[in-house]
Amino acid sequence: xxxxxxxxxxxxxxxxxxxxxxxxxxxxxxxxxxxxxxxxxxxxxxxxxxxxxxxxxxxxxxxxxxxxxxxxxxxxxxxxxxxxxxxxxxxxxxxxxxxxxxxxxxxxxxxxxxxxxxxxxxxxxxxxxxxxxxxxxxxxxxxxxxxxxxxxxxxxxxxxxxxxxxxxxxxxxxxxxxxxxxxxxxxxxxxxxxxxxxxxxxxxxxxxxxxxxxxxxxxxxxxxxxxxxxxxxxxxxxxxxxxxxxxxxxxxxxxxxxxxxxxxxxxxxxxxxxxxxxxxxxxxxxxxxxxxxxxxxxxxxxxxxxxxxxxxxxxxxxxxxxxxxxxxxxxxxxxxxxxxxxxxxxxxxxxxxxxxxxxxxxxxxxxxxxxxxxxxxxxxxxxxxxxxxxxxxxxxxxxxxxxxxxxxxxxxxxxxxxxxxxxxxxxxxxxxxxxxxxxx
Numbered sequence: 524x525x526x527x528x529x530x531x532x533x534x535x536x537x538x539x540x541x542x543x544x545x546x547x548x549x550x551x552x553x554x555x556x557x558x559x560x561x562x563x564x565x566x567x568x569x570x571x572x573x574x575x576x577x578x579x580x581x582x583x584x585x586x587x588x589x590x591x592x593x594x595x596x597x598x599x600x601x602x603x604x605x606x607x608x609x610x611x612x613x614x615x616x617x618x619x620x621x622x623x624x625x626x627x628x629x630x631x632x633x634x635x636x637x638x639x640x641x642x643x644x645x646x647x648x649x650x651x652x653x654x655x656x657x658x659x660x661x662x663x664x665x666x667x668x669x670x671x672x673x674x675x676x677x678x679x680x681x682x683x684x685x686x687x688x689x690x691x692x693x694x695x696x697x698x699x700x701x702x703x704x705x706x707x708x709x710x711x712x713x714x715x716x717x718x719x720x721x722x723x724x725x726x727x728x729x730x731x732x733x734x735x736x737x738x739x740x741x742x743x744x745x746x747x748x749x750x751x752x753x754x755x756x757x758x759x760x761x762x763x764x765x766x767x768x769x770x771x772x773x774x775x776x777x778x779x780x781x782x783x784x785x786x787x788x789x790x791x792x793x794x795x796x797x798x799x800x801x802x803x804x805x806x807x808x809x810x811x812x813x814x815x816x817x818x819x820x821x822x823x824x825x826x827x828x829x830x831x832x833x834x835x836x837x838x839x840x841x842x843x844x845x846x847x848x849x850x851x852x853x854x855x856x857x858x859x860x861x862x863x864x865x866x867x868x869x870x871x872x873x874x875x876x877x878x879x880x881x882x883x884x885x886x887x888x889x890x891x892x893x894x895x896x897x898x899x900x901x902x903x904x905x906x907x908x909x910x911x912x913x914x915x916x917x918x919x920x921x922x923x924x925x926x927x928x929x930x931x932x933x934x935x936x937x938x939x940x941x942x943x944x945x946x947x948x949x950x951x952x953x954x955x956x957x958x959x960x961x962x963x
């Protein structure tokens with residue numbers, strides 16, 4: 524039976540402990556050598572303040588500011604027990620506890636917060652599907668693992684220079700039993716396209732204990748059939764009769780393609796030239812990032828060359844592309860040549876460039892301003908509408924040839940006597956009305 528009062532006392536202590544203590548912050552992450560302020564508050568004056576950091580208990584006195592753990596706050600009378608913890612050490616990782624006297628009785632109040640002393644994670648591991656190579660349309664899977672960090676690291680994926688968001692899975696955080704070190708892993712799944720070829724897939728880990736992020740990267744190798752860069756027939760402009768002509772076509776492919784030209788009845792596989800040496804099919808020239816320039820050289824352009832359609836077949840192990848090519852002695856159309864530098868508006872089939880659009884907008888604005896000014900002048904009897912309100916209206920049915928009443932008949936009858944300050948209005952100009960001399 525003696526155990527029952529003891530158990531009751533422990534339960535009471537647990538209920539009272541921390542019940543009225545406001546502790547800030549509740550959790551913090553700091554690196555070794557950093558500092559941390561912890562503040563415990565109660566709504567009444569206190570006469571003592573103790574703080575346990577690591578395995579050491581510190582009795583904090585406002586007047587004593589020496590040591591690694593010193594008092595901070597507005598004073599014990601304000602009910603504040605705070606600690607400024609300097610030069611944080613690895614062994615301080617864990618709970619920080621403040622102990623304060625109760626408002627009455629003997630059971631002390633306790634408040635706790637969690638200090639995580641940051642510990643850098645281990646080396647990044649990037650596990651991926653077997654490489655190389657991939658084909659366009661394959662599903663690529665990879666897993667990034669960042670082990671043993673305190674707290675867990677943050678993983679970010681990149682493909683080339685762009686952050687990869689689509690296809691990333693929810694990260695998973697685990698830890699060994701009895702350890703507060705966290706291992707984080709995250710998977711990514713992606714259906715590969717030709718745009719992914721030669722790009723680097725990057726797993727980046729960020730952590731409070733690292734001066735800069737850690738990265739692990741792998742380069743993707745994606746095979747795909749040749750792809751044309753223009754739709755329809757490709758036209759080469761600006762060639763001149765009698766001069767040399769070069770037919771340049773750009774394609775994209777991986778692995779490098781082979782090229783074959785059909786000129787009438789002739790078929791030339793690059794690199795090769797015709798029997799008379801007047802037509803040369805050059806080998807595909809690698810431009811970088813999967814692009815290849817394929818060129819056919821005509822020693823001298825004839826009218827027959829202009830009327831002919833050339834066929835280019837580009838092939839690799841993953842497919843082929845056939846492109847029809849024509850040549851023209853005309854200059855490249857301006858709209859095609861510099862279309863990117865124009866704002867083009869198509870209204871009922873008519874294309875307007877930037878200058879025409881600006882002219883239309885200015886003309887509409889001028890018209891609107893003119894209408895506004897005309898309405899304003901009409902409403903206020905200004906400018907060309909001045910004097911309109913002084914016209915005497917002719918009653919309905921009256922003779923339009925009848926004389927108008929004189930000014931004296933209209934105005935004089937209302938005010939037969941005038942001072943020298945009276946004016947007669949005529950449009951916008953006012954003149955002083957002269958009074959006749961009156962004998963005294």
